Amino acid sequence: MSTILSQLKPLKIGDLTAKLPIIQGGMGVGISLSSLAGAVAGAGGIGIISTAQIGFREPDFAEHPQEANLRAIGSELQKARAIAKGGIVGFNIMVATKNYAEYVKTAVKAGADLIISGAGLPVSLPEYVKGTATKIAPIVSSVKAATVICRMWDRKYQTAPDLVVVEGPLAGGHLGFDREKLTELEVDTPHAAETFHQAEYDEEVRGIIALVKKYAQKYGKSIPVVTAGGIYDHADVMHQMELGADGVQVATRFVTTEECDAPMAYKQAYLDAKEEDIVIVKSPVGMPGRAIKNAFLKELEKGRQAVTHCYQCLEHCDPAKIPYCITQALVNAARGDEDHALIFCGGNAWRAEKIETVEGVMRALCEG
Template sequence: MNELKPLVIGDLVVKKPIIQGGMGVGISLHKLAGAVAAAGGVGIISSAQIGFREPDFTTNFVEANLRAIRREMQAAREISPDGAIGFNIMVATKHYDMWVKEAVKAGADIIISGAGLPVALPEHVEAAYAEMKESGQELPARRIKLAPIVSSAKSAMVICKMWDRKCHVAPDLVVIEGPLAGGHLGFSLDQLTSYGADTEDVPATYDQAAYDEEVKAIIKVVGEYGAKYGRHIPVVTAGGIYTHEDVLHQLELGADGVQVGTRFVTTEECDASEAYKQEYIKAGKEDIVITKSPVGMPGRAIMNPFLRQIKSGDRPVIKSCFQCLEHCDIRTIPYCITMALVKAAEGDTEHALLFCGSNAYRAGKIDTVKHVMDDLMGEAQE
């Protein structure tokens, strides 16, 4: 058994170097994030349309989402009062600044942010602290940690350089998300092809060695900015990590830890519907495909009747716009991604977009967060 070191993010020390990936809509909320934090990892709540269960979501979605951010954070804290809990907040969403500020005010330990370059993240956090101070709200004893998601050495350089120049800060943590991740991917279809994802219609294969070199290059960039600021900036890798051996491989590349999403979906504690979890269990490797979101971003999902309908050009009726993505035009999109993901969370899997990682087909049963954590750590008992 290989004993893994804690994940040290400045003054935030996490016993186990495992971050649970943020999965929206409604897949990683307080139950999953709280359970992972209680098990010694970092639990992450997805802010994406987090208020979808609120009664006024369709008419007052901004306030519904803000309320849900506060409530989900509080509920996760009740599960794990002392654990590390944070939010995944997508840059591509409208009202990004509002979600960031609310996460800070709710007492999150960390914000992980991707789906675009989180250039303004430090500024939004500073604005949140200023608003808290002005309103008399007590500031947290430990400053929130900020972690951009990058997929290339180029994007890592851009975000580190811009934070350094504009805000005189460096990331507290960097998440490297590779081509095998689920949901929206930080790659063009051409880039995915270069790493082995053939076409939109063919399940992805993968050139591990090619992306390993990119991971090393990103770690080098991050290390240079860590040296400038006189501290170690930990790096965690994400995408296709399913076993203890996968974790060890990432650590051998120089990573400080890993982020895992898919493996936690088929747990008792996951906030997703039972029907959603069963779709992972039923899926074969050939069912996992690269598709496009309504705004053209590549993503990985399970082929189902909904995706076949979209592929045929049959456009579902879109009754209202939830203003979830910045560059989304209700007049031209092939479907509403909010409604497709809400249906997934609620269990209407035939009419849903079923985002997943490349290893979703490996799920064979409903597990527990504790067993998944133990297995990833190399501590599971047969």
């Protein structure tokens, strides 16, 4: 167990207790797998493996992507548990994933402690974990989204979330905001961290916390609220705690660690990035995302890149119409081919200055 000294309270999710209230955010493709998740869990936090094309290293991935992914869920969890030494390990599974239910059921069967689910509203998630010990957490970005999920789970399944993750507009990867809302909050700019209307979004966070408390009281249980998006240092953590959050979810800060599953070329892109290199991009399926501007994104400005193979990754994706294949772009990133890669990141990726250790990052977040 971690020797990190922290005045922060442990994070309790039902019968699970993390010594430190730090959840490592899920990052796909291949950025948060067993090495990173296991290390964070072993340091006293909660490690999260991303299922997004998790089986990209499997020999049959191109021909049978879903089978490869489902197989890798079990093997990655097993490897993470060996590193975690009894710590809490779970999965991030995007609702937009093709055959989403199969991924959730496979993670549950493998013995996941926790499933965090966003990139869409996980309206049927309770159905897939019923009767198991796996805890479930929707990712929401607004009081409206939190209300929809809590009401639906209450009415349809007579249950409430075990945990709620509130993802703010400075998060990385696919975002739970449309471009108009990002612009309204003034984060669709090169200097997002400076111009982001923090006070306005803080009120949204307080509203979500208040809503969740009502459902916690109704079901006679504690439902911790964890905030995410742009959390990079101890001051950020303390700000969230002052808002009433029970913990934080951090992703970008963990990319530039020795234990992160990303290749060194990926980590170097973070180290080399300047503030103006962090941009809002459009995913092939229409969702906005945040990434580092590189040769790949510059090439995209010239026009569509033909899709030569479909990896069956996302629902509502038409290979004949999309501007590029997001799986291929993200797999290229995970394999170190950064000039042909989409490099997702959070709004503070430019702050990375060196390669750290997971223990060092956890200490910086908890102790300052």
